[in-house]
Amino acid sequence: MGWATEALRALARGEQVTIRPRGGSMRGRIEDGQRVTLGPVDPATVQAGDVVLVRWKGGVLLHLVKEATGDRVLIGNNLGRVNGWARRQDVVARVVQVHPR
Known part of the structure; x- marks a missing residue:
């Protein structure tokens, strides 16, 4: 999983993490390679x-x-x-900031 492994470890420790997701599936909201900060989240929220x-x-x-x-x-x-339905317990983080390009 590469970048995801380190991000998941940091999130499990309760830390925020900044990543640069690749791909165009979120185009218009998050562009290819644009920095985003993820924060741990209570899936119920x-x-x-x-x-x-x-x-x-x-x-x-x-x-x-x-x-x-x-x-x-x-x-x-x-x-x-x-994509389909996921269990809430499989949600591990929420985007807390999309950084300007």
């Missing part, structure tokens, strides 16, 4: 519109919460694609 780091199919994704229910969140990208 996550709501639609949040951008979260979530464990997904053996990896992690930085994606948008489209909908939130009692124990699940529907995640997708910023371009209209929906």
Whole structure:
């Protein structure tokens, strides 16, 4: 998982971490390589519109919460694609700052 391994360790210690996510799936909200700061989050507080780091199919994704229910969140990208439902307990961080380019 590369960068994610170190980020997950820092988040597990209760620390914020700044990363540079790659890819275009969050274009318009977070650009390819743009710095973002993640903070630990209580998954129960996550709501639609949040951008979260979530464990997904053996990896992690930085994606948008489209909908939130009692124990699940529907995640997708910023371009209209929906990945599916994830358990709230798989949400490990929330974006607390998107740094200017």
